[in-house]
Amino acid sequence: MIRFENVDKWFGTLQVLAGISGEVRRGEVKVLVGPSGSGKSTLIRTVTRLETIQGGRVLVDDADIASRSVDINRLRQRVGFVFQAYNLFPHLSALGNITLGLTKLRGLSKAAARERAMEELARVGLTEKADEMPGLLSGGQKQRVAIARSLAMDPQVMLFDEPTSALDPEMVGEVLAAMKRLAAGGMTMICVTHEIGFAREVADEIWFMEAGRLIERGSPAELASSQAGSRLGAFLRKVGPG
Amino acid sequence: MGYVFDIGSVLTGKYLDWFLIGLATTLALTAVAWCLAMAMGIILTLVRMIPFPPLGWFVALYVEYHRNVPLLVQIFVWYFGVPSLLPRPARQWINAHHGEFLLAAIALGLAAAAYVAEDIRSGIRSIPKAQYESARSIGFGYLGAMGYVVLPQALRIAVPPLINQTLLLFKNTSLAMAIGVGELTYRTREVESYTFKTFEAFAVATALYLAISFGIMALGSWSGQRLRLETR
Ligand SMILES: Nc1ncnc2c1ncn2[C@@H]1O[C@H](COP(=O)(O)OP(=O)(O)OP(=O)(O)O)[C@@H](O)[C@H]1O
Ligand SMILES: [Mg+2]
Numbered sequence: 281m282i283r284f285e286n287v288d289k290w291f292g293t294l295q296v297l298a299g300i301s302g303e304v305r306r307g308e309v310k311v312l313v314g315p316s317g318s319g320k321s322t323l324i325r326t327v328t329r330l331e332t333i334q335g336g337r338v339l340v341d342d343a344d345i346a347s348r349s350v351d352i353n354r355l356r357q358r359v360g361f362v363f364q365a366y367n368l369f370p371h372l373s374a375l376g377n378i379t380l381g382l383t384k385l386r387g388l389s390k391a392a393a394r395e396r397a398m399e400e401l402a403r404v405g406l407t408e409k410a411d412e413m414p415g416l417l418s419g420g421q422k423q424r425v426a427i428a429r430s431l432a433m434d435p436q437v438m439l440f441d442e443p444t445s446a447l448d449p450e451m452v453g454e455v456l457a458a459m460k461r462l463a464a465g466g467m468t469m470i471c472v473t474h475e476i477g478f479a480r481e482v483a484d485e486i487w488f489m490e491a492g493r494l495i496e497r498g499s500p501a502e503l504a505s506s507q508a509g510s511r512l513g514a515f516l517r518k519v520g521p522g
Numbered sequence: 523m524g525y526v527f528d529i530g531s532v533l534t535g536k537y538l539d540w541f542l543i544g545l546a547t548t549l550a551l552t553a554v555a556w557c558l559a560m561a562m563g564i565i566l567t568l569v570r571m572i573p574f575p576p577l578g579w580f581v582a583l584y585v586e587y588h589r590n591v592p593l594l595v596q597i598f599v600w601y602f603g604v605p606s607l608l609p610r611p612a613r614q615w616i617n618a619h620h621g622e623f624l625l626a627a628i629a630l631g632l633a634a635a636a637y638v639a640e641d642i643r644s645g646i647r648s649i650p651k652a653q654y655e656s657a658r659s660i661g662f663g664y665l666g667a668m669g670y671v672v673l674p675q676a677l678r679i680a681v682p683p684l685i686n687q688t689l690l691l692f693k694n695t696s697l698a699m700a701i702g703v704g705e706l707t708y709r710t711r712e713v714e715s716y717t718f719k720t721f722e723a724f725a726v727a728t729a730l731y732l733a734i735s736f737g738i739m740a741l742g743s744w745s746g747q748r749l750r751l752e753t754r
Contacts, residue, residue, distance in 0.1 A: 328659055357661035367656035370751050371675050380670060381660045415753035433660060 281306045281341060281437060281468050282327060288335030289322055289492075296322050297333070298492040304437075309469045311479040314489035315515065320472040323489070324439045327470070328352075328359050340437075357385065360430030364442040366422040368414040374401065374425045375410040378432045386433070400428035404458045420451030424458055431462075438462065440471040476516055480504075488512040525721070532722045537713045544709030545730055551627055551695045551705055556688060558631025563638025570643065571668075581639065588636035593629075594697050600629040601701040626698035634691045638684060645680035646672060678749045685742035689735055706730060 282304040289297035296319045304310050312320045325331040326338050329345055329352055337344050345355060368377050378397035382388045388396065401407050404424035414422055423443055430438060440459065444452040456478050463469060463482040473479065479486055480500045488496040488511065496503070496512045503512055533541075570581045588596065601622060605613050616624065649672050657667035699708035706727055714723040 330655060330659060353658075353661045353663050356659050361659040363652065363656065365652060367652045369653065369656070369671055369675075371678065381662070384666060384670060385661050413752060415751050429660070 281308075282470070283339040283342075284323070284326075284336070285339070286336035287323070287326060287333050287338060289319070289326065289331060289333045296492050297326070299336070300492075300494050301336075302487060302494060302497070304468060304470060306436075306468055307466050308484045309463045309467075309471065309482050311483040311486045312470060312472045312489060313474065313476075313479065313486060313512075313515065318489040319492045320489055321441050324361075324441060324470055324472060327437075327439060328356050328361060330361070353385075357381070357433045358436050360433065360435035360438040362423070362426055362430055362438065362440045362443050364445050366414075366419070366426045366446075368417075368422055368426055368429070370414050373411050373413055374406065374417065374421075377414065377425060378429045381429070381433055396432055397428070400432045401425070403431070403461070404428045405454075418451060419447045420454045423447065423451075423455045427455070427458055427462075437468045437470070440469065440473065442472050442474070444473065444475060486512075488515065527721060528719070529722050529725060532713050532717055532719050532726055537717065540709040540713055541706070541726055541730070544704060544706035547623070547704050547709075548692075548695050548706040549734070551623065551630065551698060551703065552688075552692045554627040555631035555634060555691055555695070558627065559634035559638050559687070559691065562632060562635035563642060566635060566639035567642045567646075570639070585636040585639060588633045593633055593694055594700060596633055597626055597629040597697055597701060600625040622698070622701045622703050626695075626701060626703050630691060630694055630698070633694075634687055637687050637690075641680045641683040641687065642676065644683075645676035645678075648679055649675050678751070681749055682742055682746045685738060685745065689738045689742075692734060692738060693731070 284300045284302045287297050287300040288295065300319075300323060302310075312323065314320055322331055326333050327340065327345070333346070337346070339345070340355060340359065343350050345352070368374075369380070372380060375394065375397050378400055379388075379390070379393040382393035382396055383390060386393075398407060398410060401410055404427055406421060406424055406428070409417060409421060409425070414425070417425065427438075427443070443459070444455050447455065452475070456475060459469075459471065459478070460482055471478075471483075483500055485497055485499055486503055487494055490511060496510060503510075532538075566581050566584065569577050604625070605616055605621065608616070653675065654667050654672055657671040658664075662670065695705055696707040698705050699711070702708070710723050710727040713726075714720050717723065
């Protein structure tokens with residue numbers, strides 16, 4: 281589904297991704313962890329060409345996303361992206377945020393788009409907030425609307441970049457719950473998160489990045505048994521119990 | 523002997539008519555120049571977004587000229603300079619069709635366009651890049667992201683400064699008297715020179731200018747409130 285082949289990325293003279301290789305198969309959930317600045321965001325942003333790469337390849341469904349034959353706007357509809365800062369459109373209601381892509385990109389009628397959007401809002405438990413403007417929603421509600429907005433485009437993969445890091449602790453649970461339901465439903469996901477409990481529960485594999493390299497990977501159970509002396513172990517102890 | 527203030531003396535008969543005609547001309551001049559300013563301001567903004575440097579330089583030059591050369595000079599350039607460059611029939615047409623009104627409207631509108639373009643641009647700049655990125659990651663192209671996400675927010679932010687520009691434009695129309703446009707200030711001078719009622723004449727003009735200005739300002743604060751996006 282998604283394959284990284286020797287991906288290199290520089291910002292000027294700073295190399296932020298160094299020879300990253302890895303594969304995410306259909307239905308798998310990968311959790312990406314690592315210290316700040318290790319390149320986690322940059323790596324998942326390469327998947328939809330929010331960042332260009334200087335070496336290697338990123339493939340989505342076996343197509344090199346850098347190739348000219350890939351319609352990037354279509355690809356982005358198939359790959360949902362959820363940002364740490366939600367990035368809802370503040371001039372549109374919760375519902376309007378979700379219907380915008382459905383009407384303008386998918387060509388759905390207003391009524392059909394509304395119906396579809398309400399389904400997605402129901403999935404994240406926010407039907408009663410449909411007409412609310414984003415500025416009046418809590419952080420957790422905004423992030424759930426952002427997830428619903430992505431899901432409404434029927435993506436085959438969802439990428440999450442620290443979706444709970446900007447939230448007050450009491451709101452983290454509601455967003456993680458939505459993500460867990462998504463994983464249970466078979467969605468292919470790459471999640472950058474420091475929520476280790478979430479990783480233990482849903483990750484098929486945890487990838488640990490440091491200084492632009494993918495230095496350890498394994499299932500939560502494997503890593504738990506071998507983590508005593510490892511970098512990942514030290515890191516997990518630092519970010520706290522999960 | 524004291525000066526007797528008698529406002530009634532300038533508010534009767536033909537003098538009242540002159541004020542009303544002057545006011546109507548001022549409002550018409552404002553309206554025509556405003557439409558031109560908006561259209562040209564939006565065109566300048568769009569041209570500036572095309573990634574081809576000479577176009578950007580052209581817009582920058584346009585903006586600097588109109589912001590730094592006195593408006594009266596710009597009006598003279600249009601009134602005395604531009605027609606002399608045109609072929610004779612065009613000149614005759616201009617003279618036969620209130621050329622001074624049209625040329626004043628062009629000069630005022632093009633000058634205001636420079637400010638309009640700047641206001642829209644700073645509106646666009648104030649929208650976080652993440653908004654554009656977020657629209658792109660849903661699958662919108664450049665135009666869709668700009669048209670549905672960035673511009674609607676930018677224009678909202680630009681409305682209060684644009685209303686401010688409207689107020690300035692309205693006041694600047696009085697400069698058109700210098701080329702003989704029969705707007706409010708011009709007519710006021712006429713009333714004054716016929717009646718010698720200097721204070722009365724200008725008191726009426728002042729009241730009329732103030733009334734319209736307050737109207738525009740009220741529109742500004744009303745729209746500012748309507749357009750503000752509520753946050754918690
Ligand atoms: N647009 C940019 N220009 C220059 N350098 C950048 C840019 N974006 C990121 N970087 C740098 O690239 C490196 C990797 O950044 P990235 O955001 O991918 O890290 P991260 O692992 O997501 O960190 P965090 O946990 O803090 O989000 C960092 O050193 C960062 O400073
Ligand atoms: Mg990051």
